[in-house]
Amino acid sequence: MRLRTKFNLVLIVACFLGLSAASFLTYRAAQQNALQEIENEIALIRANALAVRNYTSTGIKPLLSDGNDILFLPHSVPSFSAQTVFAKFQETFPDYYYKEAALNPTNPDDLAEDWEAVLINQLRANPDLDRISVIRDTSAGRVFAVAFPFTITNPGCLDCHSDPAIAPAAMIDLYGTENGFGWEMNETIGAQIIWAPMSLADQRAMDLIVVIMLAIVAAFAVVIVLVNVMLSRIVLKPVSVMSEISEQVSMGDFSAPEYVKKGKDEISSLSxxxxxxxxxLDSAMKLLDD
Ligand code: HEC
Structure with missing residues (x-):
């Protein structure tokens, strides 16, 4: 195999190894980045929902209930307003999802699905956890879902969620006495479950990886060209001239001019x-001839 071919083969193999190592390392970092971005989006959605809940209990509820049962409207309920506002948001961002899921919900629409109940039970079993994150495959693609515990820390919640006898009568008329009662202080009764699609973040991660790969290929292409030019000028050309001359000399033809390679490298001293x-050899031959 020719010297140039050997060098190029080694460089190409090194390029492939570099590409695989870089793709492995950058893929993980890019994925991590992507997840971080989704987590930030989820944190924004949650902060917005909590703000709506807070506004409803401090700004709307006093206006609409005022201790008067007849004025009870679901619109004064924090959970109702948070989920209604999110439903509007979802019209613009249909891939996002927000639910106040409970094991024993007041509104049957809020009943936790099986996978949601698993997360809620994990949160109930580990009161120190402030969230659980999972990646789920859904019909709309992969999503990153986070469950934040709903723990009853405000005694005011129990006005409507402990005993039907003390709940507003108008609420009982609307929701019945079967569900959403019997909750206790410090009990985790459900979770805010929020998810965002992975596709956008995956795409961003992929774009980053492609740019890094192209940069590596470009760097190797420059190295390969430079190595080939240097190899030719410094080694291959002088060696092939010397090899031609030695071929002639070995046949007894001393007519070829002497080849001197300038410089101080190994090939120069070889020349x-x-x-x-x-x-x-020439003088020895001449001596022999005499
Ligand atoms: C005025 C009565 C009232 C008060 C006070 C109240 N809720 Fe509710 N809550 C309801 C009603 C009614 C619903 C069902 C709303 C709907 O239709 O979505 C509900 C729904 C919920 C849900 C969604 C699951 C479900 O049961 O459908 C959660 C979680 C929840 N409330 C938590 C709380 C917490 C925490 C507090 C205290 C900060 C609180 N609630 C205070 C009446 C109340």
């Missing part, structure tokens, strides 16, 4: 020693 050897 000098080669010329010296050739001169010695």
């Amino acid at each position: 000098t020693s080669f010329n010296r050897m050739r001169r010695s």
Whole structure:
């Protein structure tokens, strides 16, 4: 195999190894980045929902209930307003999802699905957890879902969620006495479950990886061109000239001019020693001839 081919083969193999190592490392970092971005989006959705809940209980509820049952409207309920506002948001961002899921919900629409109940039970079993994150495959593609515990820390919640006898009568008329009662202080009764699609973040991660790969290929292409040019000028050309001359000399033809490679590298000193050897051989031959 020719010297140039050997060098190029080694460089190409090194390029492939570099590409695989870089793709492995950057893929993980890019994925991590993507997840972080989704987590930020989820944190924004949650902060917005909590703000709506807070506004409803402090700004709307006093206006609409005022201790008067007849004025009870679901619109004064934090959970109702948070989910209604999110439903509007979802018209613009249909891939996002927000639910106040409970194991024993007041509104049957809020009943936790099986996978949601698993997360809620994990949160109930580990009161120190402030969230659980999972990646789920859904019909709309992969999503990153986070469950934040709903723990009753405000005694005011129990006005409507402990005993039907003390709940507003108008609420009982609307929702019945079967569900959403019997909740206790410090009990995790459900979770805010929020998810966002992975596709956008995956795409961003992929774009980043492609740019890094292209940069590596470009860097190797420059190295390969430079190595080939240097190899030719410094090694291959002088060696092939010397090899041609030695071919002629070995056949007894001393007519070719001496080849001197300038410089101080190994090939230059080889050309000098080669010329010296050739001169010695020439004089030895002449002596023989005499
Ligand atoms: C005025 C009565 C009232 C008060 C006070 C109240 N809720 Fe509710 N809550 C309801 C009603 C009614 C619903 C069902 C709303 C709907 O139709 O979506 C509900 C729904 C919920 C849900 C969604 C699951 C379900 O049961 O459908 C959660 C979680 C919840 N409430 C938590 C709380 C917490 C926490 C507090 C205290 C900060 C609180 N609620 C205070 C009446 C109340």
